[in-house]
Amino acid sequence: MLPISAFLIAAIPLIRPSLPEVHPVHLSVMEIYRDEKTRQIGMSVTLFMDDFGEAIHYQTYEKQIQQGKIKAETLMERYLQQKLTVKMDGERAGFRIQRVENTMGAITCYLRLEPERADVRTIAIDNQIFLELFDDQRNMVQIQIPGKKSGMLSLDKKKTSGLAEL
Numbered sequence: 759m760l761p762i763s764a765f766l767i768a769a770i771p772l773i774r775p776s777l778p779e780v781h782p783v784h785l786s787v788m789e790i791y792r793d794e795k796t797r798q799i800g801m802s803v804t805l806f807m808d809d810f811g812e813a814i815h816y817q818t819y820e821k822q823i824q825q826g827k828i829k830a831e832t833l834m835e836r837y838l839q840q841k842l843t844v845k846m847d848g849e850r851a852g853f854r855i856q857r858v859e860n861t862m863g864a865i866t867c868y869l870r871l872e873p874e875r876a877d878v879r880t881i882a883i884d885n886q887i888f889l890e891l892f893d894d895q896r897n898m899v900q901i902q903i904p905g906k907k908s909g910m911l912s913l914d915k916k917k918t919s920g921l922a923e924l
Contacts, residue, residue: 781806781863784892788842788899790881798874799846799903801853803838804866809888813837831855834867843884843919846875878903883911884919 786805793800811817814833822828835855844851853869860866885897899911901922911920 781808784809784888784895786885786887786895786897788883788885788897790899790901790903792876792903796874797876799871799876799878801844801869801871802866803842803869803887804864805887807860807863807865809891810834810837810865812891813888831858834858834865838867838869838887841886841889843882844871845880845882846871846878847880848882849873851875878924880921880923882919882921883913885913886918889915889918 784806786803788804789802791800791802792798814830814837816823816830816833819828819830819833823830838855839853842853844853852872854872856868856870858865858867881901883899885899887897888895889897893915895914897913897918899913899920899922901907901909901911901924903924906924907922909922909924911922913920
């Protein structure tokens with residue numbers, strides 16, 4: 759797996775906000791799940807790479823990233839922390855990027871939630887990812903925790919938050 763910085767540098771042609779839209783849909787998908795190995799609640803967020811590049815102002819920092827003065831991962835995590843709030847059983851959860859996978863123009867960030875939880879009754883999400891960029895942005899949240907109710911929340915500019923009772 760390539761480091762995020764190396765992948766973003768290789769993907770510069772995809773990250774050009776001045777060009778016409780590369781894709782007609784503006785969508786993010788968040789998944790909340792129980793990690794099979796650790797048994798802890800985990801979370802991932804999948805985003806279009808070109809949209810993410812625009813949101814973190816990749817072109818502004820491109821030279822600094824190439825020189826190793828700043829990491830793309832830092833910009834990505836900072837953006838997600840500004841735009842995403844997760845509460846489990848009423849308690850705000852922090853998060854850190856554990857790893858990143860990239861496929862065909864999309865980036866999936868796997869996030870480690872803090873404090874770690876093995877069980878949860880309610881999950882509240884406020885997701886404002888890319889809402890500053892696109893009027894038609896949709897942020898889907900899928901919850902799949904074995905032994906609990908599965909659910910899906912559809913969030914947008916009119917409704918940025920939702921609550922799932924498990």
